[in-house]
Amino acid sequence: MPELPDVEGFRRVVRESGQGRRITGVSVADPGVLRGVTPARLRKALTGRRLTEPERHGKWLVARTDGPAALLHFGMTGRLLALSADDPPAPHDRVTFDLDDGQQLRYRDQRKLQGLWLAPTDADIGRIIGDQGPDALSLTRPDLDRLLEGRRGRVKSVLTDQAAVAGLGNLLADEILWRARIRPARPARDLGPEERHRLADAMRQALRSSVRAGHVPTRPSWLTGHRDDPEPVCPRCSGPLRRDRVSGRGTVWCPRCQRDGD
Numbered sequence: 001m002p003e004l005p006d007v008e009g010f011r012r013v014v015r016e017s018g019q020g021r022r023i024t025g026v027s028v029a030d031p032g033v034l035r036g037v038t039p040a041r042l043r044k045a046l047t048g049r050r051l052t053e054p055e056r057h058g059k060w061l062v063a064r065t066d067g068p069a070a071l072l073h074f075g076m077t078g079r080l081l082a083l084s085a086d087d088p089p090a091p092h093d094r095v096t097f098d099l100d101d102g103q104q105l106r107y108r109d110q111r112k113l114q115g116l117w118l119a120p121t122d123a124d125i126g127r128i129i130g131d132q133g134p135d136a137l138s139l140t141r142p143d144l145d146r147l148l149e150g151r152r153g154r155v156k157s158v159l160t161d162q163a164a165v166a167g168l169g170n171l172l173a174d175e176i177l178w179r180a181r182i183r184p185a186r187p188a189r190d191l192g193p194e195e196r197h198r199l200a201d202a203m204r205q206a207l208r209s210s211v212r213a214g215h216v217p218t219r220p221s222w223l224t225g226h227r228d229d230p231e232p233v234c235p236r237c238s239g240p241l242r243r244d245r246v247s248g249r250g251t252v253w254c255p256r257c258q259r260d261g262d
Helices: 006-017 039-046 120-128 141-148 155-161 170-180 193-213
Strands: 023-030 055-057 062-064 070-073 080-084 093-099 103-107 113-117 242-246 249-253
Touching: 006 055, 006 062, 006 080, 006 103, 006 193, 023 039, 039 113, 062 141, 070 120, 113 120, 141 155, 141 193, 155 170, 155 249, 170 193, 170 249
Parallel strands: none
Antiparallel strands: 023 093, 055 062, 062 070, 070 113, 080 103, 093 103, 242 249
16 A cells, blocks of 8 residues: 555656656546546646656655646555556556656556546645645654644554644554554553654654655564564564554554553
8 A cells, every 4th residue: 555655756756757858648548547637638738748846745646747737646556657658558557648758657556546636736736635734754753742732533543644644554653653662542642752752753764764665664673574474473572463453444563562651
């Protein structure tokens, strides 16, 4: 499932392979991924436009041009790839942007839970993205304190609420809380100063490593490296990991390491 590090990787794809290039054509293989725009309007709006510096906020990618912007959200299975026009299309290539150097940017998505929007103005970008919290990558310790202050929800629910903090999904939230030794179901407002300090450090470390990798790593030293094992074991204490649901989300945590008040 694409989270902030994945979308930051897709932003780099646009910057390194598309920025400064002119869009010479737009092919829509599946209009089902378009949101609020027809294939003809998308093609007319973007063909001939030059890609400029791309932006990201949370899980949203803003592919800016010298005219309208294309907004992409990747849902659970979406990707953005830079390929040669000679590369054969894949079954789940939904929208293809032809560039003037013979390369293509392809929006590929199997499940089509989100998609692509057209934003003629900055006001439209804000309207489409909606109520988003601060980007998790730029979150400071004072920001985190304000975020948690007075929250009644469980700490994992707060971290994965895009209106509270943008960019964290299930994998990152579990990884961060495991690193911080905080139980995912713990009420957010009950966290003490030391726990908040650990949470801020864990978030910063996990995000920096994940952004460098372009995804949430599945390293042996990470919780994410073990969450899908048949009998998952904590890489820190070697105790058994537990699978629960927190606010409807599948959650993996260590009952030995992540205890209240530690």
